[in-house]
Structures are given as C-alpha cells and as structure tokens.
Amino acid sequence: xxxxxxxxxxxxxxxxxxxxxxxxxxxxxxxxxxxxxxxxxxxxxxxxxxxxxxxxxxxxxxxxxxxxxxxxxxxxxxxxxxxxxxxxxxxxxxxxxxxxxxxxxxxxxxxxxxxxxxxxxxxxxxxxxxxxxxxxxxxxxxxxxxxxxxxxxxxxxxxxxxxxxxxxxxxxxxxxxxxxxxxxxxxxxxxxxxxxx
Numbered sequence: 001x002x003x004x005x006x007x008x009x010x011x012x013x014x015x016x017x018x019x020x021x022x023x024x025x026x027x028x029x030x031x032x033x034x035x036x037x038x039x040x041x042x043x044x045x046x047x048x049x050x051x052x053x054x055x056x057x058x059x060x061x062x063x064x065x066x067x068x069x070x071x072x073x074x075x076x077x078x079x080x081x082x083x084x085x086x087x088x089x090x091x092x093x094x095x096x097x098x099x100x101x102x103x104x105x106x107x108x109x110x111x112x113x114x115x116x117x118x119x120x121x122x123x124x125x126x127x128x129x130x131x132x133x134x135x136x137x138x139x140x141x142x143x144x145x146x147x148x149x150x151x152x153x154x155x156x157x158x159x160x161x162x163x164x165x166x167x168x169x170x171x172x173x174x175x176x177x178x179x180x181x182x183x184x185x186x187x188x189x190x191x192x193x194x195x196x197x
Contacts (some may be wrong), residue, residue: 094129098122130174138173140166140184149173151183155190163191 101122105115138149145152145164156167166186173184
C-alpha cells in the first residue's frame, strides 16, 4: 500500500504547534493531551478550570500588591519631601530675625563704631541660633593641623608656634553634631627650627 503523505500546517512566527488545538479537539482528546507523562492519571476539565481560576486569582493578587507597593513608595517619597521642606522652613524661620537686623544696620545712619557694635550683636545672635541647631565651629588656631577638619590654604613661617599647627583661620569651619559641614580654611605653621632638627 503506498504511503500517504501528510501535509504539515505552516506556523506563523511565535505560534506554537498546538495553538488553538484545544478548541478543535473533543473533550476526551483534550484530556488525553493534558495527561502528564509517565502513565499518571489524566487531569479532568473541572480540576483544570479550578487551577486556572487559582492562577488568575494569584495573578490578580500580585498585580494588586505591586500597585500597593508602588503607591507606598510614592507616598513615602512625598512625605520625605514634605519633611525636608518643613525642616528647611523651620531653620529659615530662625534666621529671619538675623536678616531683619542686617537690613536695619544697613539703614542706620550712626557712626562707624555704632555700626560695628550692631554687627557684632547680629553675629552673636546668629551664633546663638547655630548653637541651638547644634552647629558648632571647628577648633582651629593653635590646634594641630588635621586634614579631616582643616583645609590648608598655605603655610606661614613662625618660630613661636609648633610645626604643623594652625597659625591663622581664614574661614571658620562648622560641624553639625559629629558631622563636618565644612572644614576650616587655615594657614599652617612651618617652624624652621623644628623641621631642621
């Protein structure tokens, strides 16, 4: 008997060989295709529908959890921005009286000595506000040079101070609690007597 040739269907890109075959096969054939290998019992349609419904519930739950997570992340970011703005506003509010006093000093028509004493009072007011915010100046003049707290702008030859100590503070450094906000800008002693020994 001559062999009969079977024509195979042409598949579209991404299409699987069994795509759409479930609808065309009778129930028994579909059940036999779902049977696991190794001779185990075939899965019936009711169990298949139950598993499919469970999968759909899990996918829906996952989508909801992802949406909740994204909303929580956005809410946390909004709260962080709001907290930062509140803290900034709180600090700025403390410095507004200092700004008012500077503006009054600029409008004053007093003598140079009165202006100087007024500015000194404003500096004291500002230092008090910084102290309340736990911002403290970095110790500099007379201290041993420490690159973690000081930034050297240059050196000065002096014999009355020890070598590698701070001779002059050009710009004050500040620390917020233990965190360095900015280093002190200093000139460091170069003592020729100590370096030659």
